[in-house]
Amino acid sequence: MRNTDAPAVVPSRILYTMVRVTDLNRSIAFYRDTLGMHELRRETFSDARFTLVFIGYGDETSNAVLELTYNWDQGAYSHGTGYGHVALEVIDIYGACERLTSLGVKVTRAPGPMKVAPDETGERETIAFIEDPDGYRIELIENNRA
Template sequence: MLCFNHFNFNVLDLDRSLAFYKQALGLTPVREKEAEDQSFKLVYLADATGSPFQLELTWLRDRKEPYNLGECEFHLAFTADDFQAMYEKHKAMGCICFENPAMGIYFISDPDGYWIEIVPAKG
């Protein structure tokens, strides 16, 4: 049997990304790994539900140029129990990058340009 473990996003500014994921999605660090020579750092984030799935943020010390994300044809998705409240929060943060009212979803963009889909909980 297999189960999802984590997904990785590479980030340029780890502190900025950690602040964004905390504020926008309530994700908090649950473990870290840093290279002995401090050339990279991995930080694993988890949500408050106890889900085993984690988001791994990878910071590379020598990376200065933005990552090429192509056409953003990949994304993570989160279910929001209070969809309208999350929408208003993300709107106030200025991080909504695409809305699809017909499907009842929207996307936010993190500081590095990764897209994250927000879907309402099924009622």
């Protein structure tokens, strides 16, 4: 009988999050030019008519990345109600949102602190939300401890 609690059989890290995109070049430009990510690798499956682009910060061996999936014959997608968002860390959230706005990025929630419930105390993180070219939500979370 296998030990199902052994480290070898328990997942140990997030590899990537996949999002489907309608215009691969537009999406790569958005994540690269506005969010500072780098294309890490590309896989093209001509017979199945799709391309995968892995994009992120740093390398895939120690960082979670995004997989942009471009199905060649698909013109649009419905996000449904199950998808939430991708969260990215930023040191200066107000400056980041100014920069993104100047680049034409849609800010859907202006930067500001999370509201604390009346019965809670303490500070909450400062966040903002933006959208990528396909309407996927991206949360920016300020980490000014750097």
